[in-house]
Amino acid sequence: METLHSVQGDNQKTLAARHPALTTVQGASYHRGSLLHIRGLMAAPAEPLSRTCLYQAHRELGAKMVPFAGWEMPIQYTSILTEARAVRSSAGIFDVSHMGRLRFQGQGATAWLDRLLTQDVAGLASGRARYGFILDQAGGILDDVIVYRLGEDDLLLVCNAANRPAVLDWLARWTHLAPTVRSWDITQDTAMIAYQGPKVLGRVDAVAQVSGLRPFAVADTVVKAGGASGQGWVSRTGYTGEDGVEFVVPASLGPTLWRTLMDQGAAPCGLGARDVLRLEAALPLHGHDIDRTTTPLEAGLMRFVAMGKADFLGKEALEKQQASGLRRKLAGFQLLARGIPRPGCRLLAEGREVGAVTSGGYSPTLDRDIGMGYVAAELAVAGAHIAVDIRGRAVPTEIVPLPFYSRRRG
Amino acid sequence: MATEARTPYYPDELRYTKEHEWVRAQGDGTALVGITFFAQDQLGDVVYLNLPAPGSSLAQTGKLGEVESVKAVSDIFAPVSGQVMEVNQEVVAHPELVNQDPYGKGWLLRVRLSDPKELAKLMAAKQYQAMLAAEGH
Structure with missing residues (x-):
């Protein structure tokens, strides 16, 4: 049984290690042109695209693949609206392995992220996750992220695929505040699958014993799929406005888990349906609804900012903006x-x-x-x-x- | 539960444009106009059609309207010249018909042809399919 821990051990990086910049192609934007030109829906990427461990599964399902944030991702399998309806009425699965997954461990890791993120990380119980932002000193939104507290000084940060290089660069600028914190970029070593829809909670126990998992809770648990198993994290989170869970499992288990969830009746869903669903739920998309030129105050997202914390990057700018008005x-x-x-x-x-x-x-x-x-x-x-x-x-x-x-x- | 036709088909009795519109001559001086299987498949779920009002004049190759899918908006060009006699109100109310039945219930306009000879300038099904194949589809 492969564990995440052994996978991570091979890939340790210091925070200061710079990441090669990835090409970012905004797949969420739309195409405008004549019917004559629709076959070139997306601009050709300047650099080779990364592929998730589910790439082969997407091709076998006949997905339309597009460049997105430096990755070759499925935009749809059947039709965007059919997939969106499946999630609202039943269950759907999304390959979200392109999203950045960064793990931080070592004394002071929690206090350090508490300074860099807007959410109350220090007050987050182990086994809980919280949504919030990485702000610059002007209060601009570098990225929106979910932080999972796995242990006392053990945290997982999930960031947008397009922002992973920028987030790594940004965090590297603040390593002097946390000399004992180690970091791992586990994005390539793990698969992340979102399983979303009203039927998900009734079905998920067949692959992971997570009954009673509360919203924004995360379980460190064995995930069993098709005779294989692996240690993974299952959280009751998502980006669809529907109930459901997200899995982070060893990449080697990803395709088997995907197939097993399909066998449970889940519809494979692409980035197109994901964008429709998140818009209906008014969940912001970084690079569109929020970016470095906007603040959580302007975006109406202050419920994800713990202004009561002693200090965090961007707090002073938000206080000034609060005082001067929007x-x-x-x-x-x-x-x-x-x-x-x-x-x-x-x-x-x-x-x-x-x-x-x-x-x-x-x-x-x-x-x-x-x-x-x-x-x-x-x-x-x-x-x-x-x-x-x-x-x-x-x-x-x-x-x-x-x-x-x-x-x-x- | 696919909501769109999945197998490409190009009826022999239609004429086609390189911009992926089709024309069906009705034999009474009028013709129906729509977009091809290929066009709707590339666009994905069609969610809105912006079409000219009855009485409007069309000039062959001029912009006729717009078709919007979840992910894309595309201009539609007039495959023939003439006057718009009828707009398919069913497809305006249910744009998914373009995906489900592009040559049937998904027709867009009925046009009175001002120059029936224009039809001969358009492609036959075999030519259109050869063009798609040459483009790698």
Whole structure:
């Protein structure tokens, strides 16, 4: 039985070790052109793409593969909307092995990450995970991350694939604060599979004994699949707005686990469905809804920032912004006539530009055209009327409360 | 539970453009217009169609409207010149019909042809399939 620990041992790196920069291609953006040109949906990458341990499985399933954040990833297997509906009504699986997985151990590791992340890491119990941000000193969002507390000074950080090199560089700048902390980049040695949908909790025990796992809890447990097994982490987390779990297992177990979950009835789902589902749940996408030019205050995400902590990077900037007030805020909207709001479309009020769309599209669950974008703060109020400029057509639009979809509200 | 047609097919009785539109002559001076299996397959789930109103004039190869899928928006070009007689209201309300039945319920417009000779300039099914093959599909 392969364990994560033995895998990690081979791959120890110091925090100061720089990572080669990966090409980032934003697969979440959309393509515009004539039908003549649609076969070139994504720009050709400048560097060879990484492949996850599930690459072969994706090809065998007939997935459409696209470059995404330096990786060759499935955007869809059957149809984006079919896959999104499977997750809302039953269960779906996503290969999220491209996401960065960094492990930190050693005396002071928890206190160190507590300084670098906005969430309360020191106050996080072992076996729990928490969502938050890595901010720069100006309060700009370098990345949004989930930190898992595995033990006293043992933590796992999951970051966006596109930001992994930047996160590694950033953390390396602060190693002087933590001379005894060791780090491992376990991204390539592990598989990460998100298993999402209302039927997941009733089925997951067949592969991992995690009954009673609470939201944002993580279990260090044996994962059994197709006669093989391995030590892994199972957390009740996700990026779909649906209930479910995420597995981190040795890469060698990934394909078997994928097949086993499919045999349980899970629909393979690609990045396209993932983007639809996270938008419905109003979960921000870094590089679109949040980035280094935006702060958690402007994005309305202060519930993931522990302002009560003694200190963390970016805290001072947020306090200043809090005192001076916000000029713009991230708001959700729905169109009052048909149209697809794409990232970059201008938002208008009384004919004047008041912001831009950061994410948008058709919601199959709500059967509505929805989106998010930054608007002048006084307009970021539910019920306010604006318009989206869709290639010269001003489509009437209403600001609505977020999230668009919540499984509790239905 | 696939919501789209999965096997490529290109009916012999249609004419095709290199921009992946099709035309079906109705024998009464009008023709139906749509987008091909290849086009809908490349676009993925179609979620919105922006089509001209009845009465609009079309000029062959001019922009006719737009088709939007979850991931892409593409211009549609007029395969023939003429006047828009009818917009398929069913496909406007249910754009997924373009994926499910691109040559049947997924038709977009009925056009009165102003120059029926234009049809001869378009590709036959075999030529269109040869073009796709030459492009590596």
